[in-house]
Amino acid sequence: MIEISNLSFRYREGAEPILYGIDLAIPDGSFVGITGAAGSGKSTLTYAFNGIIPHCYPGDFYGSVTIDGLDTCEASLTDISRLVGSVCQDIDSQMVSSVVEDEVLYGLENFGVPKDQVEGRIAEALEAMGISDLRHRGIAELSGGQKQKVAVASVIALKPRVLVLDEPTAELDPASSLAVFELLARYARENGTTVIVVEQKIALLSDFADMLLIVDGGKVRFQGAPAEVLEHSDELLEVGVNCPRSTSLVNRLRARGLVDAPAARNVDEAVGVCKRVLSGEGASA
Ligand SMILES: Nc1ncnc2c1ncn2[C@@H]1O[C@H](COP(=O)(O)OP(=O)(O)O)[C@@H](O)[C@H]1O
Ligand SMILES: [Mg+2]
Structure with a gap:
């Protein structure tokens, strides 16, 4: 269970808070979709889940965020990253290796996963993302969709309880976007993983998410099941979300x-x- 209580956050350099008074309860195994206009605070909200705020970006952090009871302000980033795996908006900056297999291996070594489990974890993660055949390929030669799947595979190899993905399909065509969501949803269902995904395409999100969050000006303006949130299509348009x-x-x-x-x-x-x-x-x- 993820609980956010009265969270507000202002970046140290910023004049105004970027998140205001956020309250959320996300049950285990939920598939949560976050959308909203550019600059509304979606990425900053993802930083609240993975501890990047307050650990990497200093600022004024009020309220509390707990992941399975772990308070993200009190826990270390290392402890949080054992629970929460993230794929950030700019995956190229996240990639550290030149070959697919090494990219997945890197995280496993960092986490100190026992050597006798490493092979199984790599094979399973690549299989879950449908990219077993790319194992020995160079990352530079992959398509955008393939790179996204590698980024997700590297994170799921670590078996996080919560997966946070920031616009994982931004660079992808509709067919590849759908493929990434289908693989992600199947993996999450089979493993009971909570998924939190920021996505511009509300129609795609609505087909997969159990809960939609619409962020506007740093606040959660609407939250609920897709069918409930989509009833507000006129108001969504006003906050820059096209149904x-x-x-x-x-x-x-x-x-x-x-x-x-x-x-x-x-x-x-x-x-x-x-x-x-x-x-x-x-x-x-
Ligand atoms: N590291 C930072 N320092 C200061 N301001 C930031 C930082 N990151 C984002 N912001 C500001 O926070 C606001 C929300 O940004 P962001 O969370 O990236 O929104 P979104 O993901 O919805 O586009 C923007 O006005 C942005 O300029
Ligand atoms: Mg963003």
Whole structure:
């Protein structure tokens, strides 16, 4: 369980806090999607989960963040990193090796994983990300999608309880983005890992997340199951989050009293709602 209580944070160089009064409770095994406009504080919020604030960026940190009872202000970054694995926004800066296998090995050695477990951990992590065949390849020759999978594999090899990923699909085409999310979700489900992922594409997030957080101006403006959050498509647009047109369409039909269905996350769900309306069945879920 991750608990954040009344968290506010101001970077030392900044005039104003970047996070304000954040309260969150994230049950184990949740898949949490974070979205919001550029500069709203999403990356800073991820730093609260992995201890980068207050340990790496000094500033005014109020409130508390606990991961499985471990208070991130009191714990060392090393102890936090045993629970929370992170893939940062700029993966090239995170990569330390030139060959895929060495990249995964690096973290395992740093964590002092016993030698007799290392081979199994590397093979499992590459397998989980569907990149066993890339094991001996040079990182420089990989595509963006392949590099993302290597970055995720290096972290899951460490078996963290919580995985934090900041815009892991920013550079990827829609098919590779979906592939990364599918692999991630399957891994998390099989291992009971909590996933916290920042992602611009709310439609993609909504298909995978159990909980969406919409960050605006350093506050969590909306939080809940995707269908609950997506009901607010007009307000989301005001804070710079574009919902799919299928979502807005169903919300408009609901606003006019034509349907009583939850928000549609994608075209298929919207089509289902429209078919029910047109057949005169009403469109409650
Ligand atoms: N290390 C830092 N020092 C000072 N200000 C920062 C730092 N990192 C981010 N900020 C500021 O915090 C705000 C939120 O940034 P960030 O958390 O990166 O937002 P997002 O990920 O939503 O784009 C921005 O105004 C940014 O300039
Ligand atoms: Mg960011």
